[in-house]
Amino acid sequence: MYAQMIKTAHKGVHKREDMSPEERAFQDKIDADIKIEPRDWMPDDYRATLIRQIGQHAHSEVVGQLPEGNWITRAPTLERKAILLAKVQDEAGHGLYLYSAAETLGETRDELVRLLHEGRMKYSSIFNYPTLNWADIGAVGWLVDGAAIVNQVALQRTSYGPYSRAMIRICKEESFHARQGYHAIMKMAFGTPEQKKQAQDAVNRLWFPAIMMFGPSDADSTHSEQSMAWKIKVKSNDELRQQFVDQTVPQIEYLGLDLPDPGIKWNEERGHYDFSDPDWSEFFDVIKGNGPCNVDRLQNRVAAWEDGAWVRDGLLAHAEKKAARKVAAE
């Protein structure tokens, strides 16, 4: 359904004077901060935008398991391993909440997964970078989940009820993820000179990819204007990026690490940190499929899906048998 919908999607922002009476009533509800629920009338483009964003978000949670899963067997202590396992399992759960939220819009999980596997849907750019040392796992929890929280706390107020409710639950778990990441990197930063060097290296490599997670600058964001008018997005890409930088710079300083960007400087007048733009050509290249790990990540996901076919078949056969038995007994 989604694949079909994007072909016919409206171009440009919906203007009030062009809206049907139904759409005007819908927009009035949004303006009054009334949540939209699955059975409510909604414009096709609102539905398609939500399926795109929620679907990409779900894919990010699932693909996001890969860079961290890579370190489960090499975690330095039993305690760190148990924490990492719990975190990676949480990501699978987040994927499920989000695929379920997308299903309330009439799109199946199987279809979304198919579009991901065919390279027709995106997932977060950040997961196309490798995790090279143990400090990267701390940095992922702290910076990547930290960035995800900034975005998701805002999304708790998104206009679509099921998405908003999924976010509330996800944010609770993300707080634990970010905390454990900061704790892991703190151990490294306050550890031996070799460990501190690894922590610095992780921050240097992951800083710009982390701030790219918020998407292109507002001026280059294709969907922001309409998504904000519909309150699918409640804060702009640049606003959220600034919020993340402001909360993270003091944390880097506390760790005694060098700032990863010479452009980071407190701006008294703005009341915010200034910082350098990431290399946007790298960002657009990564989301086109040309990042360091894109091919690997997708191959791994497709292989995992195919390897799991027997489990899905078994569960379906069991459910059908159970349903047939129930009918026979009635």
Ligand code: BYC
């Ligand atoms: N990566 O018009 P724009 C996590 C695309 S994971 C890839 O600003 P929008 C976690 C965008 O899709 C966190 N693509 O888009 C999991 C669009 O292309 P299409 C995941 C990106 O949607 C495991 C084009 O660029 N969080 O929590 O208005 C372990 C133009 O952009 C990215 C979410 O998904 C990107 N970073 O705004 C640890 C949050 N940025 O679709 C952690 C929900 C942009 O037209 N999503 N693009 O082909 C959102 O809030 C919004 O979708 C975004 C982008 C702010 C990301």
